[in-house]
Amino acid sequence: MVYKTSKDTQERKDAKRQYIIDTAIKVFAREGYHKTSVKDIVDEAGISVGSFYFYFKGKEDLFAELYDEMTGLLSQVSLNAVDTTKDNTQQCSSIAAKRFARGTAASLWAFQKSRALSRIMLIEAIGVNPEYEKRRSENLREDYLKMEKLFIELKDKKVISIPDPKVTAIAYESSGYYLIMEWLAGDGEDDLTDYSYPLAVFRLQALKIDYSEEEVKEWINEVLIELDNGSICKGLL
Amino acid sequence: MVYKTSKDTQERKDAKRQYIIDTAIKVFAREGYHKTSVKDIVDEAGISVGSFYFYFKGKEDLFAELYDEMTGLLSQVSLNAVDTTKDNTQQCSSIAAKRFARGTAASLWAFQKSRALSRIMLIEAIGVNPEYEKRRSENLREDYLKMEKLFIELKDKKVISIPDPKVTAIAYESSGYYLIMEWLAGDGEDDLTDYSYPLAVFRLQALKIDYSEEEVKEWINEVLIELDNGSICKGLL
Amino acid sequence: MVYKTSKDTQERKDAKRQYIIDTAIKVFAREGYHKTSVKDIVDEAGISVGSFYFYFKGKEDLFAELYDEMTGLLSQVSLNAVDTTKDNTQQCSSIAAKRFARGTAASLWAFQKSRALSRIMLIEAIGVNPEYEKRRSENLREDYLKMEKLFIELKDKKVISIPDPKVTAIAYESSGYYLIMEWLAGDGEDDLTDYSYPLAVFRLQALKIDYSEEEVKEWINEVLIELDNGSICKGLL
């Protein structure tokens, strides 16, 4: 009886909301979080301030939403890439190597996919707000813990050789960070995924997993092609 | 006579300048760069805004100086720790392992030494200002380049086995980053240097350097004691 | 047929209109006029802003209506209490005393009956708007004038002894004001009608009317019971 929120209207609202988020990503990436005013965003989006505040509680609220959304997407891509390994023909250590190689490449691919998102996650989200730092920290810790669990398992199976799964997990995740920062500092012309192989090797060696150069290169090419095809994560990014 | 006076004056100026920087470090670390106003700093320092602007062009100028100074100090500590290895009795790969282990421990020690400085360098300095990012990037690149050069040399000597010295250098430097971030996110009670061994192992394995557990542990203990004694970098931190 | 429908519709419209007013009274009393937004009212009422503006020209318009309505009610109660004195067995001065005592008690009873209304009339309605002040002033003046007329009459009859009927009327009306304000400032636990007797005496003495303590107390009890029974003003408050 009451068409308070007709499907049509709701869809238009969702679309506008997403449009604002997308615009904000662009502006935040270009100008930086702190130098971006709400006015900058609404001007770029061509909407009124009132509209902005109709859809979001405020600048921080928007950013939080935007950040969470991105975090989810990035995790998703890496995980999908890793899990798509249904290959059972190979022995354990080889499977592990494959997973790590694929994950490494997928991660770089995901960052490369959107410079704007990457900038925001790795640069603009830092130092925004003390209470906000927690969220960041927790997100990272989740990733560490997954890795730590995996490392513990593989260590037990003698697939990898590391002294401390927790610290190793953190160091493992950390090892790609500056690479992406460098890419962000550059003009964006160079291909981040080109570094997949050396980074994967760095990580594999750090875990003391045996690997063959050819295979690693092969795996990386494979996953990058899959990602470009969209066969791993359709429409995620 | 004239000289003496000016010299004296100069010294007093330098001292006050340094005093302002030190105060600013405290405040930035406590409140965050963006939430710190010039007034916060001068209030804490007990000086007037006018004075502040006599010594610094502005808030950003102060921060830049402060950042450069800190970067220098941190580099210094690591380098000193590495270079103090005048040990020639051992074979090449062992020397390299020792240097990396010492460097790793020294770096963690340095960050642990001053949470305030660490916070500023790793958190507050991020996303401050797009044009400022360059400086940050260049500082890091300097460190990478030193490492890269070293890696090229060691690769030629077959001491390490890596596919790409540049990427490896970046990944190597990067690998400790999240560890320190985690420590900063925590309450600061745990000892960052406790992670020296697993991180050093992670790095050594990543470079494919052979090492003996005992030796690495020994080297790390050694350098930490030296650092605590102040025999490596007197009064630097 | 046409009439019936429109009559029906009209009734529904009136009901909704009144519902909005009632809701607004609650919200204004709770949050204060200035801190209440139109959205606060419509949210509490469960209607849309559009509806609100269909029934009222705006926030001020609503308030004016609401205020007038309340003023009318309060006046009504006092007047009814006064007029219900159909007692002709007593002499003139005693009748006057009875009327004033009853009026005083009735007035306090009416305010006590609805803290929300009282708050709005005495606190929120003040300083809302310079042009709005006129209306307030006029309402009060109406009351003064009634009193003034009465005082002139009674003065002629030598029932009361006052130098200036107008000023006395204003002072008479005014004398209960702070009492109610005090009650509003408190937690509302104490019974405002408890002050009927001392206030009535204050007023009677001010008019130089002779009275007997017992009678005044009796009259007050009487009228309060009548009011509670609803025999004076059914459903007015």
Added chain:
Amino acid sequence: MVYKTSKDTQERKDAKRQYIIDTAIKVFAREGYHKTSVKDIVDEAGISVGSFYFYFKGKEDLFAELYDEMTGLLSQVSLNAVDTTKDNTQQCSSIAAKRFARGTAASLWAFQKSRALSRIMLIEAIGVNPEYEKRRSENLREDYLKMEKLFIELKDKKVISIPDPKVTAIAYESSGYYLIMEWLAGDGEDDLTDYSYPLAVFRLQALKIDYSEEEVKEWINEVLIELDNGSICKGLL
């Protein structure tokens, strides 16, 4: 050694502060508290917003200060007028009558002296802010209490005849309120002190104090002259 706040500078600061307060009084009285923006005040004062916030924490802070200042002044005037009665030649009840008459006239005189201040105290200060209401309430209560104490004393001495000192004190204070409100609602042409006599009589009769018309008129004339001469409260208003 350090002339941080030279006397001269301090004086200029105090003057500017007072100037802002004076300007604010004008604007608040003219436009009303809620309709007055900080910009209105600074524009009228010809200063910058920054200056305003240098001297006051905010709009509310300014208002609080202004209100307290005024409250103090008004109390002062009434009290001085009352206390100046060093007349010991007369009998007790006469002295009391004199004090009340003088107080009544002095109070009206003080309000008349500054329409702007009066408007703010009686109109604009109402409903400004729930927490602010307390302050108002407390100020009034202080006045009540003084009166109550006095009434208790006089009741004991049989000078006045009232049933309840507390309620009587509140009613007594209250009785002048609407008179002033009426005057504020008018054009300000009529003389508020003209109402001194009827109001004084109203109050005296309410307390059942005997008085002679001539004396009361005399006392009122006396105190008004003293007030105009400034012999009661030099430079207070």
Added chain:
DNA sequence: AATGAATGAGTATTCATTCAT
């Protein structure tokens, strides 16, 4: 050199009101 009063552009946010659906 030192001081701190003065500046004013800039910011996030609110809210009464309109109007297309």
Added chain:
DNA sequence: CATGAATGAATACTCATTCAT
């Protein structure tokens, strides 16, 4: 009649920076 998305002017307050003393 009802809805609620859209508007944008208005507002309180901040803060880096300047400059007269």
